[in-house]
Amino acid sequence: MSQVKKVEGITRESTQSMIDRALEAYPEKGKKKRAPHLAPNDQALGKACVKSNRKTVPGVMSARGCAYAGAKGVVWGPIRDMVHVSHGPVGCGWYSWGTRRNLVSGRNGVSNFSMQFTSDFQEKDIVYGGDKKLAQLLTEAKELFPLAKGISVLSECPVGLIGDDINAVAKKMSKELDLPVVPCNCEGFRGVSQSLGHHISNDTIRDYIIETREFAEPAGPYDIALIGDYNIGGDVWSVKSLLESCGLNVKATWTGDGEMERIAATHQVKLNVIHCYRSMNYMCKVMEEKHGIPWIELNFFGPTKIKQSLRALAERFDDEIKERVEAVIAEWEPKMKAIVDEYRPRLEGKKVMLYVGGLRPRHTVGAYEDLGMTVVGSGYEFAHSDDYDRTSPEMPDATVIYDDASEYELEQFVHELKPDLVASGIKEKYVFQKMGLPFRQMHSWDYSGPYHGYEGFSVFARDIDLAVNSPTWKLVKSPF
Numbered sequence: 001m002s003q004v005k006k007v008e009g010i011t012r013e014s015t016q017s018m019i020d021r022a023l024e025a026y027p028e029k030g031k032k033k034r035a036p037h038l039a040p041n042d043q044a045l046g047k048a049c050v051k052s053n054r055k056t057v058p059g060v061m062s063a064r065g066c067a068y069a070g071a072k073g074v075v076w077g078p079i080r081d082m083v084h085v086s087h088g089p090v091g092c093g094w095y096s097w098g099t100r101r102n103l104v105s106g107r108n109g110v111s112n113f114s115m116q117f118t119s120d121f122q123e124k125d126i127v128y129g130g131d132k133k134l135a136q137l138l139t140e141a142k143e144l145f146p147l148a149k150g151i152s153v154l155s156e157c158p159v160g161l162i163g164d165d166i167n168a169v170a171k172k173m174s175k176e177l178d179l180p181v182v183p184c185n186c187e188g189f190r191g192v193s194q195s196l197g198h199h200i201s202n203d204t205i206r207d208y209i210i211e212t213r214e215f216a217e218p219a220g221p222y223d224i225a226l227i228g229d230y231n232i233g234g235d236v237w238s239v240k241s242l243l244e245s246c247g248l249n250v251k252a253t254w255t256g257d258g259e260m261e262r263i264a265a266t267h268q269v270k271l272n273v274i275h276c277y278r279s280m281n282y283m284c285k286v287m288e289e290k291h292g293i294p295w296i297e298l299n300f301f302g303p304t305k306i307k308q309s310l311r312a313l314a315e316r317f318d319d320e321i322k323e324r325v326e327a328v329i330a331e332w333e334p335k336m337k338a339i340v341d342e343y344r345p346r347l348e349g350k351k352v353m354l355y356v357g358g359l360r361p362r363h364t365v366g367a368y369e370d371l372g373m374t375v376v377g378s379g380y381e382f383a384h385s386d387d388y389d390r391t392s393p394e395m396p397d398a399t400v401i402y403d404d405a406s407e408y409e410l411e412q413f414v415h416e417l418k419p420d421l422v423a424s425g426i427k428e429k430y431v432f433q434k435m436g437l438p439f440r441q442m443h444s445w446d447y448s449g450p451y452h453g454y455e456g457f458s459v460f461a462r463d464i465d466l467a468v469n470s471p472t473w474k475l476v477k478s479p480f
C-alpha cells in the first residue's frame with residue numbers, strides 16, 4: 001500500500017459533520033436514502049465507502065442522464081460510419097445532437113453521419129405503433145446514405161412501453177437491405193442512469209457486430225484495440241499516435257472515431273487496452289471469455305499515470321516494445337517537465353472538487369497532482385462499487401466522496417470546502433461561476449482538448465491555469 005495521502009485541515013470527523021449538515025435539508029426518508037451515498041474516503045482500506053448504482057431520490061435535482069444517453073450518446077453515437085437512429089419522439093435526439101464532442105474523421109453526410117436522424121414519433125405512432133415507420137425509415141436511410149456501413153436503432157422511452165418489436169423489424173430489414181441493422185433496447189426508463197445504457201449497448205455489440213468481419217490487413221504480434229475512449233476533443237487521436245510510436249498497432253478504436261467493420265473484427269487483436277472501464281468492461285470480459293483476449297486498464301491523464309501505464313502495457317509484450325516504450329518516455333519526459341515547470345508554480349497547493357460520470361472522477365486525479373493541486377472531493381453520477389474501489393486509493397484520506405450527488409449537496413460541499421477550482425459538467429458550470437469560482441467542464445473539456453496522452457497534458461495544464469488564474473475572479477465583487 002502506498003503512503004496514505006492527507007489534506008491539511010480535513011479529517012474524517014470534519015468531513016462527516018459536513019455531510020450531516022447537508023443532509024439536514026432533507027425530509028427523514030430522503031435523508032435515510034442519501035446518507036449511504038456520501039462518506040469520507042478511507043484510503044488505507046482501498047474499498048468503496050459509498051453505496052452506488054441505486055435509484056435517484058425523486059426531486060433532488062440529480063445530474064444523471066438515462067440509458068438512451070448511455071447508449072446513443074456514449075457508446076453507439078461515436079461510431080462514425082453508421083447511421084444512428086433516435087427512435088421515438090424528437091426531443092432526445094435533438095438535445096443529444098452534437099453536444100458530446102466525440103470528434104470524427106470523414107465527411108458529414110457522406111462518410112460519417114454525425115447528424116440527428118430520428119423517427120420523430122407523432123401521436124399516431126404511439127397509438128398504432130412505430131414498426132412500419134421504422135422499416136420505411138431504414139430503407140430511406142440506406143438510399144440517402146449509401147456509404148453507411150450499418151444502422152443502429154436506439155429506442156427512446158415510448159418504444160418499450162407501447163410494445164413495438166424493433167428487434168423483428170431490424171432482423172427483417174437487415175436481410176432486405178443487406179446491411180447490419182442493430183436494435184438497441186435502451187429506453188430511458190431502464191436502469192437508474194446512463195450506466196445500464198452502456199451495458200445494453202455492449203450486449204448489442206456482442207450480439208450483432210463482433211465476429212461479423214475480419215481485418216483486411218494481416219495479423220501481427222502487436223495488434224491491439226483501444227477500448228472505451230470516445231475521442232472527446234481528439235483524445236483517441238492523441239493516444240493512438242502515442243501507442244503507435246511505442247510500436248503497437250491500434251487496429252480498432254471503441255468507439256471514438258470508430259469504424260463499424262474494425263469494431264466487428266476486434267476479436268482478432270492480441271490485447272484490449274481499456275480506458276473507460278465503466279462503459280466498456282462488459283465487452284472486454286466477453287472478448288476475454290469467448291476469444292481469449294486479455295485486457296489491461298490504463299490511464300492516459302498526466303505524465304505520471306501515462307508513464308506507469310505505458311510500462312504496464314510494455315510488460316505484456318517483448319523486449320522490442322519495452323525498449324520503444326522507454327525511448328518514447330525518454331523523449332517526452334523533458335517536454336512534460338517543461339510544462340510542469342511552467343504551470344506548477346501557478347497552481348501549487350490549489351484545491352479541486354470533481355464531479356463527473358463514471359471514469360474521470362478518479363482518472364484525472366493524477367493529472368491535477370502532477371500540477372501540484374489537491375483533489376479535496378470527488379464523485380460520480382453513475383459509477384458502481386468496482387469504480388469506487390478504484391477511487392479510494394487515488395483520493396486523499398478523509399476527503400468527501402459523493403455518489404449521484406444532488407445539486408444541493410454539491411453546492412453545500414463547495415460552500416464549505418471552498419475549492420479553487422470546480423471541475424464538472426455544463427449543468428454545474430454557471431452555478432459555480434456565479435459563486436465566483438473557477439470552473440472547468442470535465443465532460444466536454446470546455447470545447448478544448450485533447451486531454452489524453454502527452455499531447456493532451458499540455459492542453460490540460462494550460463486550460464487549468466487559464467481557469468484558476470483568470471483575472472475575472474478578482475472582479476466578481478463590486479467595489480461599492
Ligand code: SF4
Binds near residue numbers: 066091
Ligand atoms: S429518459 Fe426517455 S425521453 Fe428522456 S432522454 Fe432518455 S430516452 Fe429520451
